[in-house]
Amino acid sequence: MVTIHTCGNGLRIVSESIPHFHSVAVGVFVKAGSRDESPEENGITHFIEHMLFKGTETRSAKDIAKEFDRIGGDINAYTSKEYTCYYAKILDHHAEHAVSVLADMFFNSKMDVVEIEKERQVVLEEISMTEDMPDDDVQEQLWRVMYPHHSMGAPILGTGTTLKSFTKDKIQHFMDRHYTPDNTVISVAGKITPELIRLIEKLFGSFRRLETEKNYRFPIFTPGHSFKTKETEQGHLSLGYPGLSITDKDIFNFTVLNNIVGGSMSSRLFQEIREERGLAYSVYSYHSAYSDHGTLAIYGGTLNEQMDALQEVIITELQEIRKHGPTAEEVTDSKEQLKGNVMLGLESTSARMNRNGKNELLLRKHPSYDEILARIEAVSPERVTSLLEVFDGDPAISIIRSKMDEA
Known part of the structure; x- marks a missing residue:
């Protein structure tokens, strides 16, 4: 407790x-x-x-x-x-x-x-x-x-x-x-x-410092592009979309969505890009949730001549899941993965310390593990599908191409 x-x-x-x-x-x-x-x-x-x-x-x-x-x-x-x-x-x-x-x-x-x-x-x-x-x-x-x-x-x-x-x-x-x-x-x-x-x-418990007004501004997500060339062995691509804050009622639905898109080895992007096409060794997505907003980012690295194909496949897969939604099996599997991650965290004092400290600092509340598991269990294909509208807008895109391949 x-x-x-x-x-x-x-x-x-x-x-x-x-x-x-x-x-x-x-x-x-x-x-x-x-x-x-x-x-x-x-x-x-x-x-x-x-x-x-x-x-x-x-x-x-x-x-x-x-x-x-x-x-x-x-x-x-x-x-x-x-x-x-x-x-x-x-x-x-x-x-x-x-x-x-x-x-x-x-x-x-x-x-x-x-x-x-x-x-x-x-x-x-x-x-x-x-x-x-x-x-x-x-x-x-x-x-x-x-x-x-x-x-x-x-x-x-x-x-x-x-x-x-x-x-x-x-x-x-x-x-x-x-x-x-x-x-x-x-x-x-x-x-x-x-x-x-x-x-x-x-x-x-007794130290005191002058409490001052904090400078708070809400961050606004902006689509756009960044392009660099570097002397690397391969090119690198990252796409960003708006996500959800840690306080959002749909945070677990969105976490399941991220798992399905690119957050696991069975995800759409990993299976299509690495396993089926061999376009990249490393491809994944992650969701960064903060106190007032969030960001879903996708990363992939491949040879220069395959960069356009990599970006095209990522966009195509996002359009595909946006059009048809996730399958019930994908949602169920992702929920079980999420439950496993939560329960495995119980075995580490460091994980519990970090979870409790972050919850108190940013949320000021501590849901029990039973409450967390119940919220994960409540995730449904319909709610996950409703969140796919995040992919309707233009993404932010960052690209690094290899100078070595261009030489």
């Missing part, structure tokens, strides 16, 4: 006790992602995530790494478009120590000027690495096309230009605005003790 405790400063602690497990996963979730950045700040959320690992007043970056290696635990973080998460997974008897280290990083990171300069170079290398991976780059370009005038379309890593402008003062100013108690959730799952919850409240 998921329990929520609200501290005096407004910070929420979400816990799910699993006594028969021997591990604990704990995450510090902050509702600050790349969508919260101004154009000049693009990438600063991700940069802050890096800097919190670069040492505190009492621990160096090496000390933080060694402490977790010494106890056989993992510590890491990730930045998304809507939130940032700092997390650890450890054996239950090391949980209090892990929470203490996370709190030290959260409150006492030095943001040393020398470390800022070093980490700036690290992130520049990370940006270059992404640009060197065309299957990632083509989808990064797709987001720029879909949301050209909104921060949802900006890269999470930022750019070389914005990265160079980050100073200790700019970092602190952003954290003062967003790293506030009302914006923070601590999620913990596994073999939890009352002492651990009391320690979390002691460490996180």
Whole structure:
């Protein structure tokens, strides 16, 4: 059972006790992602995530790494478009120590000027690495096309230009605005003790930062095209369509739709493009659901001379399912796949911690697993068919062609 405790400063602690497990996963979730950045700040959320690992007043970056290696635990973080998460997974008897280290990083990171300069170079290398991976780059370009005038379309890593402008003062100013108690959730799952919850409240339950008005704008999906050439072995194609938010009543119907289109090995696109025609090794679709909107994206990679054929087959398959709808068998199989994914998540403390933290941060509600399974079971071919109108409009398209094939 998921329990929520609200501290005096407004910070929420979400816990799910699993006594028969021997591990604990704990995450510090902050509702600050790349969508919260101004154009000049693009990438600063991700940069802050890096800097919190670069040492505190009492621990160096090496000390933080060694402490977790010494106890056989993992510590890491990730930045998304809507939130940032700092997390650890450890054996239950090391949980209090892990929470203490996370709190030290959260409150006492030095943001040393020398470390800022070093980490700036690290992130520049990370940006270059992404640009060197065309299957990632083509989808990064797709987001720029879909949301050209909104921060949802900006890269999470930022750019070389914005990265160079980050100073200790700019970092602190952003954290003062967003790293506030009302914006923070601590999620913990596994073999939890009352002492651990009391320690979390002691460490996180009294800090205060000025709550400021958040700059909120609704992202508007925009069809369009992006085209690049690069020295790659093959061409890459990505198409984007509007999706649904995580709060939409049809979110499970849309998830089933995505599975049928390209979200599994038995999907329409995988079977037709890879298995039947051998047009691509990698082809898939995915649905990204956010608090107020969503996006369905399709990706495929193939040789330059087959790029037009790949795009044509994708469009043809979308038109085919739009015209005739999914079969009852496809819907049933997709529902079973979705149920399996939900139930397999029960076997991981990390998955439960992430689910609970995200639910509390973005939804402020925690449906039970029985409720989720009931909603999946309620998915019908008729409702899935009604959502196919998403493919009626023009898509956003991003293409990277290989210079090597053109030479």
